[in-house]
Structure formats: C-alpha cells, structure tokens
Amino acid sequence: MDVNVRGPINLVRAFMPGMIERRYGRIVLCGSIAGWAGGLMSGPHYVASKGGIHALVRWFAQQAVAHGVCVNGVAPGPVVTPMTHGAHHDLGRFPLGRLAEPKEVAHAMRFLCSRDASYVSGTVVDVNGGLYMH
Template sequence: METPFTLQGQRILITGAAGGIGSEAARICAGLGADLVLTDIRPDIPIAEELRAKGAKVETSAIDITDRAAVERLVREAGALDSLVANAGYVVWDDWEDEGWDETFRRIMDVNVLGVFHLVRAALPGMAARGAGRIVVVTSVAGKVGGVRSGPHYVAAKGGLNAFVKWAARRAAPSGVLVNGVAPGPTISPMTASQNFDSSGIPLGRMARAEEIAAPIAFLCAPASSYICGSVLDVNGGIFMG
C-alpha cells in the first residue's frame, strides 16, 4: 500500500454537507483528492463554492433523505460512488412530556434511521457490483452511553444506527464493501450551538472541533482502513472508551 492516506480519484457522496461536520468532511476529503457529491436538505451548501475555488470537483443537490425516491434518484445520478458518508442528522432538544412529542419522535427516527437506511440501500448494489466501496455512518456517543444532553428519541435513533452499522457491515463485506461508523461526542457545530455542554465531564476537557470528527470519517474512506469492518469509532474525547 503506497499511499494509504489518499482519496485521490475517489468519488464520495456526503449528506448533511451544509452542516458543521459534513462541511469539514467535505473539506478534508477534497484536500485528500476526492471528487464530491454534496447534499443537504438546505439548498445552500457554502463549502461547495470554497472547494470549487480551490479546484475541487464538487456537485451539489438538495434532498430530504427521508424521501426514498429522492435518495434513489440522487444515488443513481451520482454514478459510480467509491464512498458514501451518511452524516446528515437531526436533533431536537425537548422533553418527552412535551405536547406533540410523538411527532418529533417520528421525525427524528425518520431522519436519523430511515434516511440512512434509504442511503445505504441505494448505494450498496452499485458498490457491490464493482466489488469495492466504503460506507461511513455518523452515529453518536449518545447511542452508546444514553446521551449527554440529548433526549430518548435521538439516543434510540443513534443506538439503532450503531447496531445497523454491524448489520450492514456483515451484509456488505463479502462483496468487498466496508461499512463502519463514527460516533462523535459533543462537537461544536450548528447542532449544538444552543446548548451548554459541561466540559468537566469530558476527559479531554473540551468539545470536539468539527474537523476532529471529519478526519476519522475520511480515514474510513481511505485505503488505510482496509481491514476495519463493522466498527463504530469512538471519537468523543474520552467520554466513552469502548
């Protein structure tokens, strides 16, 4: 393996690319040589222009990942993908006694679980047919420890994703496709901007910067991680040591 930390020539689809971690994943992957297909429910993906200005090949699209037909169209139109980074996620900082909570529960499950299933189901056959591919699912430490500040819907959704990574990894491995996850701890991004996290509970004493989550994501797309299969990497400053 000559250059295990390159993404040169790879075509990578990243969801949630308008957000904190997705933008940084795009930046690092492009820096390592990848061509990108960036998507988000938001029509504007600011990182795209920045990366194009530096010479990267970047396509963008706006879809809601809970829309199965839209996901399948996107993946079809994206062509031969080397990696999929299923990063888009959704949290609501509420209480399960709140009025209308069941609706919030359904939306959180739809975005964080069903949306990821749509993506993986759509991307796997093409990768399997080519005998190679990487799928990286962004889960959360919340799904491992029961949440730092998040509620039961998000905790259950991300715990479900941690399990799903293993299901998908077993299914995909025989065809040469590696499925893994990254489980971030509290990370500075628009998602957490309204919350106060007590850093004294984090062994490293601070929240993560988005690029500190993005780098392990890129690693799981790179040749360097060719024997990692069904892992969910703990990237949480020591909150949880698996």
C-alpha cells in the same frame, strides 16, 4: 427516526448495490456517543436512533463485506455545530476540556473511507475525546 435511521437506510440502499457490483466500496454512518451511553443531554428518540445506527453498521457490514464493501461508523461526542450552540456543556467533565471540532470527526470518517482501513468493517469508532469509554 426519519432523519437519523431511515435516511441512512435509504442512502445505503441507493449506493450499496453499485458498490457490491464493483466489488469495492466504503460506507461510513454517523452514530453518537448517545447511542452507547444513553445520552448526556439527549432525548430518548435521539438516543434510540443513534443506537440504531450502531446496530445498522454491523448489519450492513455483514451483508456487504464479502463483496469488498466495508461499512463502518463513527460515534462523536458533542461537536461544535449549530445543534450544540447554546447548549450548556460542563467542560470540566470533558477529558480534553472542549467539544470536538467538525473536522476531527471528518478525519476519522476519511480514515474509514481510505485504503488504510481496508481491513476494518462493522466497527463504530469513538470520536469523543475520552468522554465515554466502553
């Protein structure tokens, strides 16, 4: 909870006031497929913290959007990182047959920070290769 919830809250509290003052800003928080689906291989604290991020995206977006600041999030599925190294994932259950590469999540985040996403606020974009659809 300290890292996955308090960390993003403190980050937004530090940067949002300046963005509001400039009347422009982009914030993208990182949730997880676990926040939607209750976790594939995740424990309850991780699931609750990532679901909390999804809710915070919407709450912060409501506070900021009228000031030109868009707040969004991404909800990745399992990604090839040290956190997933050694975990057994049944790739036969993955529609694309693989885990995501970090750059695939970064591309979605970059889009949400770009002017191309200027009318997107308060959404959490799924970046899970079709593993979970809601």
